[in-house]
Amino acid sequence: MDETATNGGDEVDRIVAAWRRERPDLDVEPLTVFSRVSRLARHLDRARRGAFDRYALETWEFDVLSALRRAGEPYRLSPGVLVAQTLVTSGTMTNRIDRLEKRGLVERHRSPDDRRGVLVQLTGAGLERVDAAMSDLLDVEARVLDALPPAVRPQLAALLRTVVAQFDE
Template identity: 95%
Template sequence: MDVLAATGGDEVDRIVAAWRRERPDLDVEPLTVFSRVSRLARHLDRARRGAFARHDLETWEFDVLSALRRAGEPYRLSPGVLVAQTLVTSGTMTNRIDRLETRGLVERHRSPDDRRGVLVQLTAAGRQRVDAAMSDLLDVEARVLDALPPAVRPQLAALLRTVVAQFDE
């Protein structure tokens, strides 16, 4: 019987043990955290894509629609704000807005403050789609968190916030 399996070890424990055996000169402690984060990210990505697909959305579509939804009524943002919130180039955002507009999920409107400016607004169909996808996504993610007692979830969120903060500056 596998010693790691008998003691509750996982695949990452096996990987780390192998590296410790093969390269005892290396500090492989980062693998104990980041290999698990990486594996979790892959599982979450699959689950998220599935939740969005059930609502006929791609991940990037959900990102744009949810940015507009979070903006509050009238669910309208400039393309520049959408670029900043979704971390894509302006050319990519223009293409995404075009595709979402073709699907009837967003509309472009002239900015009342700038004749050359454009605002992107969520349509009723876009709002319905993103709301349904968000509900589905939260159900999926809540099931993932069921592995943790509710009392420790805020701790985990705080620890991850600390690690991620170095990239958000």
């Protein structure tokens, strides 16, 4: 068995060692990275959901509200831009806007440039909710990063950017 897996390694080390033992014909090196990325993503998802739950928000609600917030004053975007930024279909976005509007977090306005167009805008309640949730989220994520020295965080961000870039093209 791999010495790392028996002397203080993590669960991924144990999984990799088992695969190396059972299938020595396979190069399991990708598992050493992507199994950790996957496990981290699950932990982050739980932590993010916790932050959003404290503000009675679903993850998808935060996604829409934060896209509007990032747009800057007057915190208004077209549904098409929201679709592009949140990677959902237009039908899904319509449903999401309807639900957020019923909760008083967004409102629809006619586009001043196109009589048929609609713009979605944060309400005061939506702005307060997304700002509070964002502050909480950043506290949660900063605690996760406490495991790394501040000097290496930009390197990690750059490496992850390189890997993710192939999907964002």
